[in-house]
Amino acid sequence: MASDAKIISAAGGSPEGADVRRRDFIYIATGAFGAVGAAAVVWPMIHQMNPSADVLALATTEVDISSIQPGQAIKTVWQSKPVFVRNLTQAEIDAAKAVDVSTLRDRETLEQRTQPGRLNWLITLGVCTHLGCVPLGAAEGENKGDFGGYFCPCHGSHYDTAGRIRRGPAPTNLVVPPVTFKSDTLVEIG
């Protein structure tokens, strides 16, 4: 290597600059230019797999809740995900309130999960926070799990009457979507 350096310096470069040649700069510049170009090409290739505009045009969903009796629930769809709209009975509200929040995996009260003054309307996504199955318990006669709310049959997550995770692998409570009460009987989700 020493002899190479001598040759280069003899060819006109300064002895100090023998290690950094003009060609090194060209290599780095070419590599950097290529990397930027590659990134510019790769990004559209990756981004094309993200949800398309029609999928993202997330219409809000309006639900008429007038016919849901206490103790009943319906399933509806918002952003292609199932949503549970549940009219809690007084006993279910009391059961949810009786739980010591500090013992929960995901500490939320029923008040935090419902709209002010409408404690009986529990509106959650019907998507188990474990791996995305639809929990049972919304339809008549389905297994509501050990805590009277929802039960996910895939991997055995039990949710209580406030849709909070109580037992099983799911890490968080059933997600509460943005909810607006347009009137006493009309709810907008989204």
Next chain:
Amino acid sequence: MSFPWAQQYEPKTEFTRWLDSRLPLPRFVWNAVGPGYPVPRNINYFYNFGVLAGVALMVQIITGIILAMHYSAHVDTAFDSIQHIMRNVNEGWLFRFLHMNGASFFFIVVYIHIFRGLYYGSYKAPREVVWMLGVVILLLMMATAFMGYVLPWGQMSFWGAQVITSLFSAIPLVGESIRMWLVGGFAPDNATITRFFSLHYLLPFVILGVVILKVWALHIPGSTNPTGIEVQGPQDTLPFHPYFTAKDFFSLTIYLIFFAAVSFFLPNALGHPDNYIPANPLSTPAHIVPEWYLLPFYAILRAFTADFIISAKLWGVIAMFASIILLFFLPWLDSSRVKSASYRPIYRWFFWLLVIDVFILGWVGAMPAEEPWVRIGQAATAYYFAHFLIILPIVSMIETPRRQPNSIAEAVLGPEAVRARPASRPAEGGFGGAMPQPAE
């Protein structure tokens, strides 16, 4: 490549001489799977599963290309197009059943092949790269099989896609974005089915490419053998053709009998009835299970039920991927210089315990997430990791191996036979030289 005593390719005709100097394809085949590739003479039938896996891959590619001619990748038509294949397309039922069951048989063959490698130490130096390429193929196979199972867009297809893509949402911060990127929406939908179809068509050819790399890497040291000692001379080997081509064709015949029996008489035995119900995003089947070949990994995924620093969900996902990634490090976790379990009295027991453990995991994976299966699954998961991370390193340090034979020829023919023959070209043509010379 190969051993110095390998038979050289000599073109016999004017044409093959002409071709050999321009495109030496016949020479390549001769050296790869012909008389030019010497193989340890003592390999047993478990060594046939590599070739069987290659055949299974080709069956999947051919039947898959045919199915793609009739399948329609769209949420509205995918399910119906499968029924169209089954009822209207000429012999469509045949190709679908061969493709469905071919996937299961591919995994059966590959799992036997993997356990063969574990028993005879095929992952050890100098074959680490062969082994690691095999793990890459296993991962690619799982991805391909999963995406293929989604395409019929039945209930199990949809919910399988939902569960598996949700695995990625366990990653902190970016998980949900990755999940939406994978499925192309908020939930599996048309964008999912089209991209899965595209990738399901692509990945088998990627597998084929890795298979070529793997065979290339294998042919440098050659196969292991049941004694685990390396080839020392011509007396230890036989040419691939005709000895092992004949043996492979025999085992292929047996394999095809089983494959045909299941495909024709029990075509749905390995599937789930739920997948004949069209996908319904609002109703999860009571009991979601993956295809049988993914059950052990599904059991590991479900084994974590309590949060510890990170969420139970993320633990499950990490453990499931780790259970396969772990295999990449196996050549260095097992430091014993003895390859074959036949000469490793302690390791042999733990090998069979691992086999039992994987069967238990598979069984638990098929069961609902209730007691006692959750506990059993947790114990079996713990043992799976303990085998590779604790037991194997310790056993390979403390074990006293049995005395190995001096050479493959001695193990096969006995010490007298080896001594009686000069070392130059002993035992050519098999026992007593009664076998014919290799065909040319």
